[in-house]
Structure formats: structure tokens, C-alpha cells
Amino acid sequence: MSEFIELLPLLDSILIHRLWEESNLPLGQSALAYDLMTFVARSTIAGEVLTINKLLQSLPYSETGVRKQLGRFTSAGWIKVAPCKIDKRIRYVVAEKKLLSAFKAYASIRPAPHKPSVSFAMPVVHSPSSQDLCHRASD
Numbered sequence: 001m002s003e004f005i006e007l008l009p010l011l012d013s014i015l016i017h018r019l020w021e022e023s024n025l026p027l028g029q030s031a032l033a034y035d036l037m038t039f040v041a042r043s044t045i046a047g048e049v050l051t052i053n054k055l056l057q058s059l060p061y062s063e064t065g066v067r068k069q070l071g072r073f074t075s076a077g078w079i080k081v082a083p084c085k086i087d088k089r090i091r092y093v094v095a096e097k098k099l100l101s102a103f104k105a106y107a108s109i110r111p112a113p114h115k116p117s118v119s120f121a122m123p124v125v126h127s128p129s130s131q132d133l134c135h136r137a138s139d
Contacts, residue, residue, distance in 0.1 A: 016109060017106070017109060020106060020109055021034075021106075024102055024105065024106070025037065025102060025106075026072070026073070026076060026078065030069070032059070032061045032065050032066065032069055033069050033072075033073075035059055035061070036055075036059060036066060036069050036070065036073070036079075037073065037078065037079075037095075037099060039055070039058060039059060040055070040079050040093055040094070040095045040099070041095045041099055041100060041103050043093075043095075044094050044095035044100065045095075045100070049092065050092060050093045050094070051090055051091065051092055051093065052070075052081065052091045052092075052093055055070075055093050070093070073099075077096055077098050078095070078096055078098055078099045078102075079093060079094070079095055079096060079099060080093075080094045080095075080096050081093055081094075082094065
């Protein structure tokens with residue numbers, strides 16, 4: 001598969017980042033959790049006002065699911081929900097320093113140039129050659 005060899009650094013980077021995520025972010029293999037944390041962190045860093053309603057409208061998940069994950073992240077200190085001082089019905093969503101620091105550490109991950117710096121516990125699958133296929137077919 002030498003025609004795809006240039007993809008190795010990208011694939012190594014993806015695997016390294018996924019291992020880091022599992023160890024450092026409370027994602028639980030949930031795309032919703034990942035998107036929620038990323039969206040809130042981005043909004044906070046960009047200085048954008050993010051209300052709960054805007055958050056619910058921006059993510060392609062159920063309101064119940066988003067609220068459940070938001071509650072988990074709030075109680076764990078990753079995200080803060082604060083009421084508006086003028087209108088108590090409006091609540092703002094802001095990334096806590098804990099989340100922003102985790103993403104800063106995440107940004108510093110760099111894959112090795114030629115081989116991964118982490119060993120992956122993945123099975124090695126060899127594609128059978130055409131001779132192997134012909135040999136098996138004749139058995």
C-alpha cells in the first residue's frame with residue numbers, strides 16, 4: 001500500500017490525539033461531549049456571548065442530551081453556567097480554566113515525523129497477495 005504512505009503521519013497524529021483525549025478529557029467516547037466542550041471553549045476564547053439557548057440551537061443533538069452533558073461538565077468544573085445580571089431567565093455558558101488549559105495542552109501534542117511515539121495496541125492485518133488467494137482457491 002505504498003501509494004498511501006504519505007497518510008502515515010496524519011494517521012499517527014489522529015491516533016496520538018485520540019489516546020490523549022481518552023486520558024485527559026471526560027468524553028466517554030461521545031461525539032456530543034466532544035462537540036460541546038469544543039464549541040464552548042471556542043466561544044469563550046473568541047469572546048462570543050454564548051447562552052444556553054444558543055448552545056442548544058448550535059449543536060445537532062437533542063436538548064436532553066446536551067443538558068445532561070452540560071450538567072456533567074458543570075459539576076466537574078469544566079464549564080460554568082452563570083445567570084445574566086439583568087435578566088435571570090438568561091444563562092451564559094463559559095469554559096472554565098480547567099477546560100481551556102486542557103485544550104492548550106492538547107494543542108502541544110505533536111506526532112513523531114516517521115513513526116508514532118506511542119505504541120498502539122491494534123491488530124496488524126496483512127492483505128493477502130494474489131498468489132495467496134489463488135493458492136487458497138485451488139485447495
